[in-house]
Amino acid sequence: MSWSSGFVGARFSIEYASALLVVFWRCVVITLVLFPFVYRSLLKTPPWLWVKHAGIGLLAMAGYMLGVTQGIAFGVPAGLAALCADMLPLGMALIAALFLGERLGRQIWLGLVIGMAGVIATTLGVLSVGHAPLWAYALPIAGMLSLAIATLWQKRLRAAHTLPLLPNLWLQCFVSSIAFAVIEGSQHSLAPPPSVGFVLSVLWTVTLPTFGGYGLYWLCLRRSSATRVATVLYLSPPVTMLWAWAMFGEPLSWQMALGMAISSIGVWLVLRAEARQADAGTA
DSSP, rough: OHHHHHHHHHHHHTTTSHHHHEEEEEEEEHHHHHHHHHHHHHHHHHHHHHHHHHHOOOOOEEEOOOHHHHHHHOOOOHHHHHHHHHHHHHHHHHHHHHHSSSOHHHHHHHHHHHHHHHHHHHGGGOOOOOOOOGGHHHHHHHHHHHHHHHHHHHHHOOOOOOOHHHHHEEEHHHHHHHHHHHHTTTTSSOOOOSSSHHHHHHHIIIIIEEEIHHHHHHHHHHOOHHHHHHHHHHHHHHHHHHHHHHHHHOOHHHHHHHHHHHHHHHHHHHHHHHHHHHHHHOO
8 A cells, every 4th residue: 555655645745846856855855754763873884885785776676666767758648657567576576586586486477377367457448659759768677677676686685794774774765865856856856845735645655665665675575575565566566556536536447447456366376385385485
């Protein structure tokens, strides 16, 4: 639900400012709010560890958000961009198999494919090809792959090389705010619009998507496998659509219910296969 709040917040904020301006101020507010609570921990952190987590943050936040939002800005339909972003579990599995030599069982692959089928069924009614330049369709996919690489990178860090959750979140938002400032500032002013709607948009994205979404994502990643954590995100599209129906009156359909049921089966298959592997490893 917290991950879905990011898409709902984006839907709410586009009426008041550009998506990049909102995420820039989102990152700025978080770095200011968290700094008094994390600066002691950050001072004790070796510079080389700063660099590692800064790289993960640029990929996970800046790379992911830029890919999705800029794809939409260049004309990729929002539904198609969201579908590309929701391919994260499959993207991670392919990267892990092709470049890291990891092997996933047949049931996990089956669950990933069924979960993806559910996502497609959920979003089928809002998908369109659009009239964007051909290269623009690669942007949401690049954003998804950016988050996939960051997730696998974070997961493969040894316990001694990981930062506590809040300092890690602060550092990721800090480096991402610089990236957003350079890109958005080169095209438009970074001054916040004087409107209540913009303030509410920033506050929304600071609390639920960042602390609830990214915060819980990294926390769960420390306690479970990357595949398991990412697969649960297959449930994000139907939750997002239910939320958008409640807040904005966007229509619902039987396809959404069918898609959620299919995705739930895929998630269940992956979780069951992971549990069996864990039991076999401890036996």
